[in-house]
Amino acid sequence: MEHVVHDRPVAPGAALLALAVEACGQLLPGATVRQLRDVSFIDLVRADPRIAGPTKYRIRAVLLEPPTGPQGEDGRVRVEVLSDITSRNGHILRRDRLHARIDVLTGPRDPAPACDAPGTGHNRSLPDPYTWSDGPISLTGVFRNVFDWDWSDRHCTARWCPPLAPRDSISHTALPVLLFDALMRLAILPLEGPRTRLKAPVRIGRVDLYQGLASDAELAVRHPAGLVLHRRRGSGHAPDCWATGADDRVLHSFTDHEEIELDPPALAPSLVPPAISQPRSSTPGSPGGELRHGPPTTLTITGTAPRSWFTIEHVVTVGDTSAVGPVYYARLIDWQGRCHEHAGMLTAPRFSSDLPGSYAMVTQFCSCEYLKKLVYGDRVAIRLTVRWVRLHLMKAGFVYHRITEPGQPDGELIARGEQLWASTRQVEGHFQPCPWPRELADSAILLGADTRRAQIEPGPVNDHPCDDRAARRDVIRRGPKAAPHRTIRPAPQETRR
Structure with a gap:
């Protein structure tokens, strides 16, 4: 079909x-x-x-x-x-x-x-x-x-x-x-x-x-x-x-x-704007937060539907490297998780602010293919897109690019990964599949997913994946007053898929 x-x-x-x-x-x-x-x-x-x-x-x-x-x-x-x-x-x-x-x-x-x-x-x-x-x-x-x-x-x-x-x-x-x-x-x-x-x-x-x-x-x-x-x-x-x-x-x-x-x-549909960016400051408690090491995280959503990318950036420190010099392989998996969490903070704020409870979005599969090495001082952009949501499953793709300056929309491909999540609820001590909460489904649409075969909880359908889109888009465009504003154009390669 x-x-x-x-x-x-x-x-x-x-x-x-x-x-x-x-x-x-x-x-x-x-x-x-x-x-x-x-x-x-x-x-x-x-x-x-x-x-x-x-x-x-x-x-x-x-x-x-x-x-x-x-x-x-x-x-x-x-x-x-x-x-x-x-x-x-x-x-x-x-x-x-x-x-x-x-x-x-x-x-x-x-x-x-x-x-x-x-x-x-x-x-x-x-x-x-x-x-x-x-x-x-x-x-x-x-x-x-x-x-x-x-x-x-x-x-x-x-x-x-x-x-x-x-x-x-x-x-x-x-x-x-x-x-x-x-x-x-x-x-x-x-x-x-x-x-x-x-x-x-x-x-x-x-x-x-x-x-x-x-x-x-x-x-x-x-x-x-x-x-x-x-x-x-x-x-x-x-x-x-x-x-x-x-x-x-x-x-x-x-x-x-x-x-x-x-x-x-x-x-023709009403198109998502070609670039949405939110420069982040290091102010504690800001929605985007920052990575454990290096400068503040840069959050970016680029591209038009149906393929958009959410991006965080990180500068490699000594704590990220292994004894022989390059970045330890498990760090990239850790960055995938952080990118996913930051995307949820921005695109599904109500869900992210109320995590305790019976609902859980559990990982069923995770992989990373390492193409080139990262070393101390490299700046890396971790980019996330949601490929599809089918029944109670959601599949995302990640690409890692070495970049030379903050906000660079392209870069040298370093690695790529995949992750498969399941929507579950805890019943009598066991997690069982369940429909996706509406806010998470809308978040996936914003990040490029096809949700026509997804199981989604009943509820009002927003005319845009983000609630209060005018107000939130204005916040995204302006960013915190302490941070300089910069609009990122879609990248010519991986980020413009």
């Missing part, structure tokens, strides 16, 4: 491309897939609500051109997605209804070209239009992975950063379904106004797989800052859409693709 068209779950077109690649692998084991050609999306692949259980579809693969070499040189396989139309009592009315047709070409891949596209020259940083309200397409969960949409007269860009979920099968297919679905959505740019018609693909002339097959999960690990998506307008025979990594080499590209517009138009 995370990819819905006109209120019905629909398989994304990119998933059909992944099925075609899998079918080719069954027909030509060991062959290298280099291109997809003449892709046609003819009818939606969706669940039939009249029939209990999964709707049945068939995949038919036919070898059009046998390969001529060990890597499958010059091989071509045609893959079709089919189904039968049946009556309510199960009688087949029509066999082999065609939903999609894809030709898969095998053989050595072309070398990856460099991206020569200019920047847009703008800084709109809009959220994904496919998450706007009232539109015919609704994307939630792992499909909410494109941020910072922007465009100029001849070039459009966005940033792809997938919020991968545990045991999420669609993120582990050989072809990156989430990335290809995001590239298809880029065709909606440029936007003409607050109301816009969403587009769905109907044909792609060619898909080039320059850097081979890799799942969305693998790409997320290889490119922690995300991938940049590009679309060239009026490109003729050049690639229409493509994705690049930090080295500006093209991973995959689409050429000669067509879309149709869907009704009704989607309505």
Whole structure:
């Protein structure tokens, strides 16, 4: 139910491309897939609500051109997605209804070209239009992975950063379904106004797989800052859409693709301001407090929904280091906890001021991946985002950046971590799962979470995740009088996801 068209779950077109690649692998084991050609999306692949259980579809693969070499040189396989139309009592009315047709070409891949596209020259940083309200397409969960949409007269860009979920099968297919679905959505740019018609693909002339097959999960690990998506307008025979990594080499590209517009138009939401910062003083008892060592903590919320980052900063002292010099590994886990607590003080003040009781937000999983070392005197920014809230579970991501000055929005990636919490209440001496308090759910929304599948306690829904938003936003902007005010812009890499 995370990819819905006109209120019905629909398989994304990119998933059909992944099925075609899998079918080719069954027909030509060991062959290298280099291109997809003449892709046609003819009818939606969706669940039939009249029939209990999964709707049945068939995949038919036919070898059009046998390969001529060990890597499958010059091989071509045609893959079709089919189904039968049946009556309510199960009688087949029509066999082999065609939903999609894809030709898969095998053989050595072309070398990856460099991206020569200019920047847009703008800084709109809009959220994904496919998450706007009232539109015919609704994307939630792992499909909410494109941020910072922007465009100029001849070039459009966005940033792809997938919020991968545990045991999420669609993120582990050989072809990156989430990335290809995001590239298809880029065709909606440029936007003409607050109301816009969403587009769905109907044909792609060619898909080039320059850097081979890799799942969305693998790409997320290889490119922690995300991938940049590009679309060239009026490109003729050049690639229409493509994705690049930090080295500006093209991973995959689409050429000669067509879309149709869907009704009704989607309505743009009221955007969260692009930057909210609250410089903190060292005054005891201030909501943000300070870390045990070094200068006062800097609290920052950057970015627009649906991806925001809460930041604290810390200067490494001798007490943070191990006997051999670098920061002791357990310190980073400690900083994750502090970042989480400071975020709660700012975004859920009522809950944070009344911790004693039967309710507990308990940690079920915590991890940290150490990429580079920190040493005495380094300034580090610990950044928190909430990826999703599902049932009674909440998953957050952390990134650690070495920075050179207070408030720096980017920096050198040092480590990244994850933490999974459960909402529980103590009953007869045991903690049992329970719905999330409304204030904590609103706090998670402010920090970028998708909460559509969350269990939330009944209560009034605020029109903004922060209560008294005008007053609190004014406090956040002004900060304590003793501290200089500084507005932090969204970072160009990890903090602008």
